[in-house]
Amino acid sequence: MESYKMDRSTSRRNVLKIGGAAVGGLTVGSLSVGGSSVGRYLMKPKAGANLSRVTVEEELPEIEYIAVSGQEEDVKSTAIEYAPDPILDLDEPTVNSQVPADALDSVDEPLYELQWDKQDLSVPEAQTVTEGTGIRVAVIDSGIAADHPDLDNVNLELSENFSGxxxxxxxxxxGYHGTHVSGIIAANNNxxxxxxxxxxxxxxxxxxxFPYDEGAPFSVVLAAVLHSVEIDADIANMSLGGYAPRREYVDDGRYGKFYGEALNQSLTYANREGTLVVMSAGNSGADLQHDKQWISLPNEGAQGLSISATGPIGFEWGDPGLEEDFASPAFYTNYGTNAIDLGAxxxxADLExxxxxxxxxxxxxxxAEFKxxxxxxxxxxPSYSYGWAAGTSMAAPNVSGAAALVKANNPDYSPTQLKSALKQAASVPSGYDKRYYGSGYLNILDAL
Incomplete structure (x- = not known):
């Protein structure tokens, strides 16, 4: 899908018409599964299998899977199980890269007054306890603009390009998606x-x-998770997701549950080795709890944190008060009591x-974007600026940043303990449905 850049004079109705995304017509920071790559498969090979007739594209030794390209009959003859390697497509969120001039006269971080998310989460107060020093966060995404004036904390030696x-x-x-996510986690505060x-x-x-304007094979995303473990990342943020083929057996002999098994093994390995994986829940407005036909990747994986999105209606519109408060579920967010861990x-957006x-x-x-x-x-x-976006893609890094603070304040916490601290501190806002929050709405101060 072609992304659409919005300026301040653009009405939302025009954005909806041009964006044309599946979520209420608004492109909102989603990453969704497209088709399957032709001739590329994720497989669990037989012991001692002769792989000379296929090309190994990705090795995942920690979970004993590989990705290969070749003829299906050759893959089938060497595999215990296999399935097409699905492609994750990046639908970039609607963004306005031009900050209003009257927002630039505040003190300290000049755009903080427009950051309702940081205000509601009491981030400045949390930073009096810790700023997350010593914590490493891997951002599995479209790339981080390390030269951005607000992002001076990117370790390029440990970074890796998996896109090919x-x-x-x-x-x-x-694209700018990964830079937007990174700023939510760790933009400079001083x-x-x-x-x-x-x-x-x-x-x-x-x-x-993600390369530009192309998708990423599922196996590549798993490789990035395993790399995060290898470099001792405390947290890995995955603001990506979508639906893969059916959970159950289908006519061509492939299993949708195969993807879930590969994902669960990756996340279990990460959890055991000390890396907490935080995942966006997706932007399809879907009930993940009761969807028995499709598997949602990666947020249905065990051991990680699946994050739904909330947001206000009416913030700084010029009228006092809000039509919907900061903890209100976003219209597009996926939900499900046992499918969501936290809301953030x-x-x-008010579509009317x-x-x-x-x-x-x-x-x-x-x-940040290239011409x-x-x-x-x-x-x-590239040019460096600031802009707005919406999606569970933006909710997940708010939790990753919170996790970094909690981990810095409790360096001996395992991923399980870190996850537990965040969930125990959360609570479902009064008057709202638990299905949208799991354990509740993110509460950084109580988690600390």
Whole structure:
């Protein structure tokens, strides 16, 4: 899908018409599964299997899977189990890269006044306890712009490009999504520039799985998770997800549950080795609890944290009060009592309003983009700025940043203990349905 850049004069109705996404017409930070890559398979090979007739594309020795390309009959003859390696597609969120001029006259971090998410989570108060120093967070996404003036904490030596495009790391080669996510987690809080990140003392690692305008095979995402473990990341953020084929046996002999097993093994390994994986729940407005036909990747994986999105309606629109408060479930978020672990700020939108300030209900963070020609070739940049986006893609990094603070304050916590601390501190907001929150709405101060 072609992404659409919004300026302040653009009405939401026009954005809805142009964006054309499946979630109420609004493109909101979702990553969804597209088709299966032709001739590429994820498989569990037989012991001593001769793989000479296939090409090994990705090795996942920690979970004893590999990804290969070749003829299906050759794959079938060497595999205990196998299935097509599904492609994760990045639908970039609607963004406004131009910050209103009148927002630039505040003190300290000048855009903090527009960060309703950090205000509601009491992030400045939490940072009097810890800023997350000594914690490492892997961002499995479209790339981090390490030269952004608000992102001076990216470890490029540990970063890795899994996309196969050969362009390296530390730049937004796959789009601005990963930079936006990274700013939510760890934008600088002491440079009097831009926005406030939750855990500015944390170290970010760029695990880029998306090339520009293309998808990422599921096996590549798993490889990035395993790399996060290898480099001793305390937390891995995956603001991506979508639906894979059926859970049950289908006519062509493949099992949808195969993907869930590979994912669960990866997340169990990460949890055992000390890495907590935080995942966006998805933006389809789907009831994950009762969907028995499809498996949602990766947020249905065990051991990680699956995060739904909340957001206000009416923040700084010029009228006193809010139509919906900060903890209100976003219209697009997936839900399900046992499928969601926590709710967190991801941004919301009133699809009917004509108020030109509607975008302030989204989440403000860092953005960076290259200039590109019609063929997608880089012609300049990247340029560095700030912009709004909404989605469970934005909710997950709010939890990753919180996890970094809790881990820094409790360095001996295992991923299970860290997950438990975040869930026990949360509570379901009064008047709202538990299905949207799991254990409840993120509460950083009580978790600390």
């Amino acid at each position: 495009d050969g362009l390296g790391v530390g730049y937004p080669y796959g 440079n009097e520039t831009g926005v406030l990140g939750t855990a500015p003392g944390a170290e970010l690692v760029d695990c880029r799985v 700020p991801g941004g919301d 309003t004509e108020n030109p300030l509607w975008y302030l209900d989204l989440v403000l963070s860092t953005v 590109r020609n019609e063929d997608g070739d880089i012609t300049g940049g």
